[in-house]
Amino acid sequence: MGGPQGNETFKLHQLHCVDRLSLEINWGRLTTDGGVTLLKGQRPRNEEWSFVMRALYQKTAPISGSEAIYEFVELEEVHRCEKVLENKDRRCRHEAKIGSAFCNTHSEKL
Numbered sequence: 001m002g003g004p005q006g007n008e009t010f011k012l013h014q015l016h017c018v019d020r021l022s023l024e025i026n027w028g029r030l031t032t033d034g035g036v037t038l039l040k041g042q043r044p045r046n047e048e049w050s051f052v053m054r055a056l057y058q059k060t061a062p063i064s065g066s067e068a069i070y071e072f073v074e075l076e077e078v079h080r081c082e083k084v085l086e087n088k089d090r091r092c093r094h095e096a097k098i099g100s101a102f103c104n105t106h107s108e109k110l
Helices: none
Strands: 021-028 036-039 051-059 070-079
Touching: 021 070
Parallel strands: none
Antiparallel strands: 021 036, 021 051, 051 070
C-alpha cells in the first residue's frame, strides 16, 4: 500500500473493495487553554474533535478474483465545522467544506 501505513495489508471481502479508501491516521481536539491535543489512530465515534488527518488510497487493478491492491495517493487534512449549535453548546459534528470554516449545511445559512 505505501504511504504513512507502510506496506500494511488489510483483508476485506471483495464486496467491500471500493475504488478509494480513506483511513484516519491521527486526529486532534482543542484543549481548554486553546491548545491542541494530537491523538493517533481513528477517532472514537462521539469524541470531540477539531481536525483529522486521513491517508487516501486508490484501488489498482485486481490481482485475482478475491484480492485488490491499493496505492497511496495523498494525505488529507479535514477540519470540523465551526458553527456552534444553538441550545446544544457544542460545535456541529460535520466536516467543514474544503477552504471553508463551515459544512455544506451551515455555509448556506451565513
